[in-house]
Amino acid sequence: xxxxxxxxxxxxxxxxxxxxxxxxxxxxxxxxxxxxxxxxxxxxxxxxxxxxxxxxxxxxxxxxxxxxxxxxxxxxxxxxxxxxxxxxxxxxxxxxxxxxxxxxxxxxxxxxxxxxxxxxxxxxxxxxxxxxxxxxxxxxxxxxxxxxxxxxxxxxxxxxxxxxxxxxxxxxxxxxxxxxxxxxxxxxxxxxxxxxxxxxxxxxxxxxxxxxxxxxxxxxxxxxxxxxxxxxxxxxxxxxxxxxxxxxxxxxxxxxxxx
Amino acid sequence: xxxxxxxxxxxxxxxxxxxxxxxxxxxxxxxxxxxxxxxxxxxxxxxxxxxxxxxxxxxxxxxxxxxxxxxxxxxxxxxxxxxxxxxxxxxxxxxxxxxxxxxxxxxxxxxxxxxxxxxxxxxxxxxxxxxxxxxxxxxxxxxxxxxxxxxxxxx
Numbered sequence: 001x002x003x004x005x006x007x008x009x010x011x012x013x014x015x016x017x018x019x020x021x022x023x024x025x026x027x028x029x030x031x032x033x034x035x036x037x038x039x040x041x042x043x044x045x046x047x048x049x050x051x052x053x054x055x056x057x058x059x060x061x062x063x064x065x066x067x068x069x070x071x072x073x074x075x076x077x078x079x080x081x082x083x084x085x086x087x088x089x090x091x092x093x094x095x096x097x098x099x100x101x102x103x104x105x106x107x108x109x110x111x112x113x114x115x116x117x118x119x120x121x122x123x124x125x126x127x128x129x130x131x132x133x134x135x136x137x138x139x140x141x142x143x144x145x146x147x148x149x150x151x152x153x154x155x156x157x158x159x160x161x162x163x164x165x166x167x168x169x170x171x172x173x174x175x176x177x178x179x180x181x182x183x184x185x186x187x188x189x190x191x192x193x194x195x196x197x198x199x200x201x202x203x204x205x206x207x208x209x210x211x212x213x214x215x216x217x218x219x220x221x222x223x224x225x226x227x228x229x230x231x232x233x234x235x236x237x238x239x240x241x242x243x244x245x246x247x248x249x250x251x252x253x254x255x256x257x258x259x
Numbered sequence: 260x261x262x263x264x265x266x267x268x269x270x271x272x273x274x275x276x277x278x279x280x281x282x283x284x285x286x287x288x289x290x291x292x293x294x295x296x297x298x299x300x301x302x303x304x305x306x307x308x309x310x311x312x313x314x315x316x317x318x319x320x321x322x323x324x325x326x327x328x329x330x331x332x333x334x335x336x337x338x339x340x341x342x343x344x345x346x347x348x349x350x351x352x353x354x355x356x357x358x359x360x361x362x363x364x365x366x367x368x369x370x371x372x373x374x375x376x377x378x379x380x381x382x383x384x385x386x387x388x389x390x391x392x393x394x395x396x397x398x399x400x401x402x403x404x405x406x407x408x409x410x411x412x413x414x
Binding site: 041044045047048051052055091095153155156157159160162163164166185188189190191192193194197198202 | 262265266268269271272273275276277278279280282283284286287288289
């Protein structure tokens with residue numbers, strides 16, 4: 001009985017300690033962001049690995065998600081004689097929800113896991129300690145550029161996802177199923193609002209980008225420095241990021257569209 | 260990988276992202292409808308504007324010539340005051356133009372339709388449209404219809 005209580009207390013303490021360490025790390029990382037303006041080449045290199053290398057999976061997924069939305073939306077709408085509204089359905093689902101959320105999930109799997117593995121391995125092979133020995137702050141040199149790159153890349157990736165998805169829906173709806181081209185675009189433009197829909201989608205993707213990158217670099221930096229520890233940290237990054245993205249998405253949606 | 264290819268890759272990535280955002284703003288959303296260019300404002304009073312929203316279209320002969328800029332409630336007259344923003348190049352509407360609230364389709368959005376009158380003088384900025392017709396509320400119409408139907412039956 002006492003042992004069970006002790007276990008519970010220990011788990012709780014561990015959890016809050018990790019949470020505390022994560023927030024302290026975030027503060028240190030954010031403090032390292034402004035000086036990066038002088039050494040932007042570090043960020044460019046990271047933008048390449050989190051942004052450019054994620055581009056292909058984002059383009060392909062966006063295209064197929066848009067095409068499926070076009071097909072499913074058409075089959076449902078045509079029963080009500082409202083196939084002209086296909087553009088609205090495709091654009092609103094992509095811009096409000098699927099764009100930011102699916103991009104964030106793919107981003108966690110593609111870029112977040114890579115960040116954790118890289119940083120965890122740097123720790124396991126004592127590269128981070130070596131930097132400290134040379135009086136180079138590993139948080140500023142290694143973590144801050146990665147955080148800034150993830151923060152910048154995610155909104156761009158989500159926008160690319162949504163734009164490609166809208167084109168995919170257009171390709172299926174207008175190209176294959178015969179929805180009127182003019183109706184597809186004009187109904188979309190009449191119903192999609194620049195602030196309510198597009199801007200809120202961008203805000204969502206910025207929040208998701210920051211959270212996923214934060215989780216990824218914290219898990220890497222906090223990993224047990226063994227091969228097993230790094231592999232566990234990588235798994236945790238993907239699982240925790242996915243949960244955080246889906247939970248935050250509900251909260252953000254309730255705040256933005258809930259009134 | 261040389262830093263040159265890395266930089267070119269990042270450049271392409273950022274350009275693609277910006278282009279996607281630009282496409283979402285211009286092609287997908289209603290940004291185009293925000294730009295009305297130079298315009299002037301006239302007001303109109305209605306007893307009932309239910310369903311009308313800020314940015315609803317203002318049309319004449321079915322052509323969009325402006326939008327609703329504001330909807331306010333006048334505490335004195337207990338009426339709705341609607342401010343219409345009409346494009347400057349349509350500045351020769353007759354003074355006795357009338358405004359009505361219509362519905363696009365059976366359940367569609369409300370918009371304001373203007374019908375020209377016959378006067379020589381034209382509406383000036385800040386003028387008020389005198390002749391207005393209220394928004395049609397389906398429930399009100401139905402209850403009127405039912406009341407009339409019952410009355411006819413009784414006779």
